[in-house]
Amino acid sequence: MTLPLRLVTSAVALAILLNGCRPEPREAVIGLALQPADRNIGAARLAESTLADEAGPGDISIRLVLDTTIRDRDAESELLRARSMLALPALAGVVGHSSSRGALAAAPFYDSAGVPVLTAIATSRLLRQSGPAVFQLPPDDSVQGAFIGRFVHEGLHAFSAAVLYQNDEYGMGLRDGILAALRGRGVVVTQSMPFSIRSDLDVLTRAALAGQRLDVLIVAGRADQVADVATAARDVAPRAAVVAGDAPEWPELVAQVEPVVLSRLYLTSLWLYPPGDSLADDFVTRFRQASHREPEPYDALTYDAVMLLGRGIREVGPSPRRLMRWLRSAGTEHPAIRLVTGEFPPSGPRDAHLRMTQWRDGAAVLAWPR
Amino acid sequence: MKASRSGLTLHALVLMGVATIVVYFIGFAVFLTFRVTPQAIGLPRRTAPVLVFFEQLSQRNALIESSMLVARQAIADGSVGRMDSLARAIADKDLQRSLFLSDVPLNLRSTMANSERLEGEIETQLVEIAALMALRRLDEARARMRAVDSLHSDFANEVVSSEREGFAEMNDMQMELADAVGSTISAMLAWVALGALLVLITTGIVRRRAARPLAELDRALTAVAEGDLNVRIPVLYDDEMGELSAHFNVMTEVLRARAEEQGRFAAAGQLIAGIAHEVNNPLMAIAAVARTRLDAGDLDQEVEAELRQIRRQAQRAGRLLSGLLRFVRSDPGTAAVTDINQVVDAAVDLVSYRFGVDEIVLELALEPNLPVVAGSPARLEQVFVNLISNATDAMIHAPRPRILEIATWERGGVVGASVSDRGGGVAEDMKARLFLPFATTKGTEGTGLGLYISRQVVRDAGGDLAYRDLGKGSCFEVRLPVLTAAAPAKPPAMPGRSPLAKPLDGLHILLVDDELAVRSPIARFLRRRGADVTEAADGLVALEMIRQHPPAVIVADLRMPRMDGVELCARIAQDFPALADRIVILSGDLSQLGGQLPVPAHLVLAKPVELDEIERAILEVGERLQA
Numbered sequence: 001m002t003l004p005l006r007l008v009t010s011a012v013a014l015a016i017l018l019n020g021c022r023p024e025p026r027e028a029v030i031g032l033a034l035q036p037a038d039r040n041i042g043a044a045r046l047a048e049s050t051l052a053d054e055a056g057p058g059d060i061s062i063r064l065v066l067d068t069t070i071r072d073r074d075a076e077s078e079l080l081r082a083r084s085m086l087a088l089p090a091l092a093g094v095v096g097h098s099s100s101r102g103a104l105a106a107a108p109f110y111d112s113a114g115v116p117v118l119t120a121i122a123t124s125r126l127l128r129q130s131g132p133a134v135f136q137l138p139p140d141d142s143v144q145g146a147f148i149g150r151f152v153h154e155g156l157h158a159f160s161a162a163v164l165y166q167n168d169e170y171g172m173g174l175r176d177g178i179l180a181a182l183r184g185r186g187v188v189v190t191q192s193m194p195f196s197i198r199s200d201l202d203v204l205t206r207a208a209l210a211g212q213r214l215d216v217l218i219v220a221g222r223a224d225q226v227a228d229v230a231t232a233a234r235d236v237a238p239r240a241a242v243v244a245g246d247a248p249e250w251p252e253l254v255a256q257v258e259p260v261v262l263s264r265l266y267l268t269s270l271w272l273y274p275p276g277d278s279l280a281d282d283f284v285t286r287f288r289q290a291s292h293r294e295p296e297p298y299d300a301l302t303y304d305a306v307m308l309l310g311r312g313i314r315e316v317g318p319s320p321r322r323l324m325r326w327l328r329s330a331g332t333e334h335p336a337i338r339l340v341t342g343e344f345p346p347s348g349p350r351d352a353h354l355r356m357t358q359w360r361d362g363a364a365v366l367a368w369p370r
Numbered sequence: 371m372k373a374s375r376s377g378l379t380l381h382a383l384v385l386m387g388v389a390t391i392v393v394y395f396i397g398f399a400v401f402l403t404f405r406v407t408p409q410a411i412g413l414p415r416r417t418a419p420v421l422v423f424f425e426q427l428s429q430r431n432a433l434i435e436s437s438m439l440v441a442r443q444a445i446a447d448g449s450v451g452r453m454d455s456l457a458r459a460i461a462d463k464d465l466q467r468s469l470f471l472s473d474v475p476l477n478l479r480s481t482m483a484n485s486e487r488l489e490g491e492i493e494t495q496l497v498e499i500a501a502l503m504a505l506r507r508l509d510e511a512r513a514r515m516r517a518v519d520s521l522h523s524d525f526a527n528e529v530v531s532s533e534r535e536g537f538a539e540m541n542d543m544q545m546e547l548a549d550a551v552g553s554t555i556s557a558m559l560a561w562v563a564l565g566a567l568l569v570l571i572t573t574g575i576v577r578r579r580a581a582r583p584l585a586e587l588d589r590a591l592t593a594v595a596e597g598d599l600n601v602r603i604p605v606l607y608d609d610e611m612g613e614l615s616a617h618f619n620v621m622t623e624v625l626r627a628r629a630e631e632q633g634r635f636a637a638a639g640q641l642i643a644g645i646a647h648e649v650n651n652p653l654m655a656i657a658a659v660a661r662t663r664l665d666a667g668d669l670d671q672e673v674e675a676e677l678r679q680i681r682r683q684a685q686r687a688g689r690l691l692s693g694l695l696r697f698v699r700s701d702p703g704t705a706a707v708t709d710i711n712q713v714v715d716a717a718v719d720l721v722s723y724r725f726g727v728d729e730i731v732l733e734l735a736l737e738p739n740l741p742v743v744a745g746s747p748a749r750l751e752q753v754f755v756n757l758i759s760n761a762t763d764a765m766i767h768a769p770r771p772r773i774l775e776i777a778t779w780e781r782g783g784v785v786g787a788s789v790s791d792r793g794g795g796v797a798e799d800m801k802a803r804l805f806l807p808f809a810t811t812k813g814t815e816g817t818g819l820g821l822y823i824s825r826q827v828v829r830d831a832g833g834d835l836a837y838r839d840l841g842k843g844s845c846f847e848v849r850l851p852v853l854t855a856a857a858p859a860k861p862p863a864m865p866g867r868s869p870l871a872k873p874l875d876g877l878h879i880l881l882v883d884d885e886l887a888v889r890s891p892i893a894r895f896l897r898r899r900g901a902d903v904t905e906a907a908d909g910l911v912a913l914e915m916i917r918q919h920p921p922a923v924i925v926a927d928l929r930m931p932r933m934d935g936v937e938l939c940a941r942i943a944q945d946f947p948a949l950a951d952r953i954v955i956l957s958g959d960l961s962q963l964g965g966q967l968p969v970p971a972h973l974v975l976a977k978p979v980e981l982d983e984i985e986r987a988i989l990e991v992g993e994r995l996q997a
Contacts, residue, residue, distance in 0.1 A: 195497070
């Protein structure tokens with residue numbers, strides 16, 4: 001081989017070697033695709049702090065970044081939020097978005113970029129079909145809907161029910177699960193009505209309950225919508241129970257609904273603090289200290305989402321593609337990861353951690369299953 | 371000749387060339403695939419979801435409009451049931467959202483989400499209208515209808531906006547494809563230019579590394595075929611062609627050396643033949659004088675013995691010279707009836723001078739009455755000379771006794787002759803190459819052709835030459851088929867002396883020879899035998915004598931000044947045709963006749979010739995005369 005050819009070959013080999021030996025960056029960023037006003041941001045920061053405490057010498061340092069300039073929740077804002085996340089340097093993964101609609105709208109962005117996004121709150125079952133980059137922590141609305149249907153039949157022993165649902169991915173997803181569960185158990189569904197944030201829920205509720213002997217009124221909506229429906233139902237069907245999905249939070253409802261209405265209200269909870277679980281105990285203790293309130297399910301889920309990504313980064317490094325592969329292979333190529341709200345991926349029934357709660361004595365208590 | 375440059379081997383160059391071609395075409399295909407195909411495939415793939423989205427929007431718009439129409443009519447009619455049916459239809463609608471079309475371009479997704487939000491709002495408003503109508507609150511229902519109209523207007527604007535953005539997106543995709551095609555064409559031209567450059571480079575390399583060296587080789591081979599062994603090929607590169615060139619140069623060098631050697635041999639042969647020819651006359655004179663004196667009788671016993679010794683040694687010298695002449699002259703290899711025993715004897719005579727010096731003990735075991743074979747005696751004699759010489763060489767350093775065994779036999783229709791020595795044998799690595807050309811153990815002193823030619827000669831005669839390892843020594847065996855066809859009789863034996871005291875009585879013989887030392891004793895012998903002999907020193911004198919007094923028989927030498935034997939024969943045939951068949955030719959070098967014998971072959975006698983043989987030939991001519 002002539003000398004020039006040798007030199008060229010050696011240079012190419014050296015370049016390849018150097019590229020392979022290039023040291024990995026020692027910092028990783030987890031994006032928070034949440035609204036600045038979201039209450040679960042505190043849980044995310046708590047997770048960031050926990051990861052920092054757990055870090056050993058040489059471990060990659062993990063930082064959370066939230067874009068506080070985008071404040072709205074509409075589709076366009078969610079897309080902007082996604083673009084903002086993807087522009088972050090050293091981005092390894094994203095936790096968010098706040099809603100199923102936002103997560104669905106933004107999913108193609110993450111797929112194109114090859115960045116994993118972990119949804120802590122969005123429950124639309126369509127997220128599972130939205131691309132390989134989207135990972136869902138809580139059980140989806142079809143599981144929740146079936147759980148609610150089971151509760152209505154087995155817990156409340158209802159014969160008839162009406163369903164009011166928000167006319168979006170969340171509401172319609174719950175509706176489908178609920179209707180399938182109810183019809184499968186022989187519960188008569190008297191009404192199935194969509195509503196929007198502008199709807200007059202008093203009208204819709206009265207119309208739904210007019211002339212009906214109703215055992216249960218199921219509401220798939222947010223807190224204020226549940227409050228409006230429950231309040232309207234008190235007048236028309238005072239004996240009917242009102243069952244809601246996971247979207248509303250007890251503190252919000254407590255502030256809006258009268259105690260008498262509250263007593264007939266059931267909320268689906270994605271997680272209920274089980275004392276005795278070491279991880280949960282540690283989380284709850286630290287959360288109380290940091291936030292001065294009890295953690296809600298979305299707090300625990302958001303905390304778990306950040307911790308999950310953090311542990312993945314510590315194991316496989318800050319590369320988004322490697323992190324995505326690690327998440328996909330959890331439970332097969334490496335063990336499932338134990339979290340506050342359960343395992344990832346879940347090994348048992350998908351609704352194993354779902355709880356139906358009621359408000360008693362100033363706190364949310366387990367109503368079903370006992 | 372060392373290569374002027376080291377470089378890649380041709381093999382490596384070919385591999386690189388093939389690899390370059392493969393990479394070029396694969397690269398071309400990959401380039402096209404990745405340059406144009408994504409856009410070409412992407413265009414329909416990316417536009418399809420947009421078109422589906424538009425179609426769905428259009429369908430939803432139509433559905434909304436029809437729903438609104440139903441709602442207006444229901445409100446106008448106060449038809450609660452119809453409204454209720456509409457509400458149920460809306461409520462039962464499946465969760466179908468364009469938002470879930472993941473292939474919709476990213477810039478359309480915002481518009482898509484807004485339009486779907488508005489659609490949802492319209493639907494829920496219609497459901498509310500149904501609820502209000504169920505509650506008999508028609509005025510509120512009508513008011514809601516106006517809100518629905520406003521929402522529908524927003525929806526329609528979103529649809530228009532979606533379409534505008536969608537068509538802009540598709541236009542952008544088409545532009546991308548057009549740009550890709552355009553830049554691909556430019557890149558293709560560059561790629562083609564690169565290909566042309568590669569072709570030029572490859573052509574140059576092929577020409578420099580293969581075509582030119584091959585042309586040189588062809589030129590050199592042609593020159594060698596035309597006889598020029600001095601041609602050399604320059605060794606330019608240290609590759610296969612360079613090796614070939616180097617081998618060619620070595621080959622021509624070897625051939626040149628061999629040719630020079632052959633030339634020296636040929637020249638030596640010519641010289642030897644010339645010398646032998648010149649020595650033949652004095653030898654014949656010595657033998658003839660001795661014979662003449664012995665025939666005269668009345669000699670002292672001692673003198674007689676010495677004369678006989680002189681005659682014997684002269685005859686022996688003559689036989690040696692004859693054998694030498696036969697050996698060095700090229701023989702066309704005409705097959706003749708051959709007695710192998712005689713051939714072996716002649717070969718031994720030629721080589722026997724070495725036996726004393728090298729202390730070789732010869733053991734001959736020649737089978738008597740050996741059947742004849744067909745072959746060239748001269749060439750077969752060369753074979754045995756070669757075998758005996760090799761055997762002698764093999765025993766030079768062998769311990770004594772150095773026994774050389776030569777045997778002949780006949781078995782099963784095959785005549786065999788073996789030459790065996792007690793030397794060191796043939797080395798293992800030489801055995802396989804023994805009969806190949808240029809295989810020699812004698813370094814530069816040997817041509818390496820002896821055994822190769824010997825075997826060829828024997829095979830030409832229908833037999834074969836084989837080697838047998840004796841363990842301590844070697845044995846070479848010649849096998850030839852017995853000549854069983856109607857063959858001429860064996861060569862006539864040497865004529866004995868005529869029983870008559872003067873068998874040539876009364877015969878007028880003209881003796882023509884320029885050498886007095888040869889002519890005188892022959893003349894005296896012939897006179898003693900009763901012939902009337904006249905002598906001439908050359909052809910011209912002989913012609914004159916013939917004119918004056920035609921002889922009965924003419925005995926003439928071949929090489930004479932002024933007019934040699936061939937010209938004399940021609941002149942006699944022309945001027946004295948009756949005498950044309952009465953000529954006996956004496957010649958020291960028959961090869962000079964070139965196969966064109968002026969007289970019948972049995973009347974051509976090779977010097978040194980016995981006087982009795984001259985008498986026999988003359989008697990034969992005389993008998994024909996009488997007949």
